[in-house]
Amino acid sequence: MATTPTSTPKPKVNRIGLQVLDYxxxxxxxxxxxxxxxxxxxxxxxxxxxxxxxxxxxxFSGIGCSSKTPAYFMSRSFSFNSVHGRxxxxxxxxxxxxxxxxxxxxxGDGDTVSIGAGQFVHLMRRNLPIxxxxxxxxxxxxxxxxxxxxxxxxxxxxxxxxxxxxxxDTCMLAIQLGATMVGRSxxxxxxxxxxxxxxxxxxxxxxxxxxISPCVTFSDHEGxxxxxxxxxxxxxxxxxxxxxxxxxxxxxDYDPGTAFEVTxxxxxxxxxxxxxxxxxxxxxxxxMTRLMQANADxxxxxxxxxxxxxxxxxVDMLNLxxxxxxxxxxxxTRPSREVLEQCMEELR
Numbered sequence: 001m002a003t004t005p006t007s008t009p010k011p012k013v014n015r016i017g018l019q020v021l022d023y024x025x026x027x028x029x030x031x032x033x034x035x036x037x038x039x040x041x042x043x044x045x046x047x048x049x050x051x052x053x054x055x056x057x058x059x060f061s062g063i064g065c066s067s068k069t070p071a072y073f074m075s076r077s078f079s080f081n082s083v084h085g086r087x088x089x090x091x092x093x094x095x096x097x098x099x100x101x102x103x104x105x106x107x108g109d110g111d112t113v114s115i116g117a118g119q120f121v122h123l124m125r126r127n128l129p130i131x132x133x134x135x136x137x138x139x140x141x142x143x144x145x146x147x148x149x150x151x152x153x154x155x156x157x158x159x160x161x162x163x164x165x166x167x168x169d170t171c172m173l174a175i176q177l178g179a180t181m182v183g184r185s186x187x188x189x190x191x192x193x194x195x196x197x198x199x200x201x202x203x204x205x206x207x208x209x210x211x212i213s214p215c216v217t218f219s220d221h222e223g224x225x226x227x228x229x230x231x232x233x234x235x236x237x238x239x240x241x242x243x244x245x246x247x248x249x250x251x252x253d254y255d256p257g258t259a260f261e262v263t264x265x266x267x268x269x270x271x272x273x274x275x276x277x278x279x280x281x282x283x284x285x286x287x288m289t290r291l292m293q294a295n296a297d298x299x300x301x302x303x304x305x306x307x308x309x310x311x312x313x314x315v316d317m318l319n320l321x322x323x324x325x326x327x328x329x330x331x332x333t334r335p336s337r338e339v340l341e342q343c344m345e346e347l348r
Contacts, residue, residue, distance in 0.1 A: 015051040015247060023048045025075040030065060033220075035187030035213030035228075036135045040072045042190065043104070043133075046197035047074060050245060058094055058101045062087040062116060064142055065215075066108035066135035085116025088123035091130055092314075097326040099315045102201070103130040109150040110140050113168045117149075120170075124177035124206060126314040131200045131207045132179075134170055135187075137215040138226040145218025156223035170210045172291050175284055175306045180205035182287070183304040186231050187213040192302065195241035195270075199304070202245070204265035205313045212300060231300050238279055238290070238303035239272040262307055272304060281307050 011019050023044045028037050047057070054076035061067035063084035070079050078101070082090040087105055095103050112120050112134050123132065138151040145157060149168045156162050174182045181203045185193040193211065200207040212231050219226045225234075239260070246267035260272040260281060272281060280286055287306040294301035321328070335343075 014048050016053060018048070018051075018054075020044065020048045022054060022076065023074050025073045026071050028072045029068065031216050033216040034065070035137065035211075035215070036066055036069050037072070038187040038190070039106075039133065039135055039193070039211055039213060040069050042193045042197055044073045045194055046201060050198055050201050051247070052102060052201065056100075056102055058091075058098075058103050060087045060091040060094070060103065060105045060130075062107050062111040064108040064111050064140070065137075066106055066213075067111060069106055069135070070104075085111055085114070086119060087111070087116070088119040088128075088132075092123070092126070092128055095128060095130065095315065096318070096320070098324040099129075099320060100324055103128075105130055105132045107132070107134055108141075108148075109134060109136045109138060109170075110148045113149045113170060113173075117168075121173075121177060124174045124179045124208065127178055127180055127205045127311060128314045129204050129206070131197075131203075132209070134208070134210045135213040136170070136210050136226070137213050137219050138167075138224070139215055139218045141215045141218055145215070152225040155225045158218065158221050169291060169295065170208065171305055172288060174206075174208040175287050175291075178206075179208045179306075180308040180311045181207040181304065182306045183208075184210045184212070184300075184302050186235060186300070186302060187211055188228060188231070189235075189302065192237070192241055195243045196304065198243040198245065199241075199264065199268070199270045202243075202264040202266050202268040202270075203307075203309065205308070205311055225300075234298060234300045236294060236299040236301050237275055238281075238301065238305070239275050241304065242271040242273070244269040244271065262309055264309055270304070270307070281305065 013019055030036055054074050057074055057077040059070040059077055059079040061070050061081050080090055087107055091103055091105050136150055139145045139148055147163045151163045153166050171182050171184050183196050185196055214220045214226055214228050258274050262270045281304050284306055
């Protein structure tokens with residue numbers, strides 16, 4: 001008896017014809033259950049849904065568990081694993097050489113506010129068009145779990161040692177310095193982090209996302225303020241997030257007066273459903289005040305704290321040529337003998 005052959009279903013593709021497999025990387029070598037792996041998955045999902053060409057992305061990192069993660073997503077993209085704490089300067093040079101790239105920096109709390117604090121400060125104030133993700137676990141996961149500079153006052157190590165130094169709040173620092181999109185999320189909050197990453201892709205400026213990412217080996221115990229249990233019990237959301245890309249026509253229904261909508265540079269819309277009636281994410285002073293209040297109350301405040309979708313980026317301010325510097329021919333970049341002689345004459 002003849003059987004009718006069954007047709008193989010076509011694989012699901014995004015708007016540029018790629019499968020989600022095209023956005024994956026190598027197999028993770030991090031501990032099972034590490035929050036960093038969840039962040040990598042959200043990056044894969046966001047890039048896939050936004051239809052980003054993998055070869056259009058440049059990934060940058062420094063040193064640490066977090067800085068290993070770019071190997072675990074988007075293997076077809078450009079990637080540069082830099083020196084400890086020095087990722088911002090490498091990313092700046094790459095973007096000035098080729099401003100058409102989408103830049104994603106993945107780093108850790110130690111890489112950012114300990115050895116890399118100086119570079120972090122200047123990256124934030126320049127408004128370079130980069131998505132800067134801090135995978136924040138409050139400890140040094142590669143060197144036996146010592147406290148990092150983001151560890152909260154009074155938190156404890158597994159050994160019982162108590163942290164007696166106040167933490168650096170990277171979100172407050174980024175807002176004060178000039179970053180134009182600043183938020184905090186939790187690696188265990190799939191929906192919120194997913195929406196924030198998609199909005200970050202659409203933003204033209206410095207996006208600083210501080211993502212609480214529990215270290216299952218050194219910071220997921222009783223007494224740690226970066227553990228899964230602590231964050232779940234103390235998380236306070238400012239709003240619920242929805243993101244509508246410019247290439248989709250989706251309506252999100254909110255009651256009148258309960259939503260705040262921001263139009264992004266590419267025409268996409270970030271919609272924030274208010275959980276606090278009076279919060280305005282475009283008000284820098286209010287953002288700083290709310291973060292300070294959350295710290296005083298022991299809350300882990302999450303959401304988009306501040307956004308300015310109108311500020312010019314560092315690349316815009318430099319008035320670079322339309323053609324990327326990396327592709328300019330030598331005939332344009334190399335001064336002629338006459339020009340060099342004129343310069344020397346002016347220096348006499």
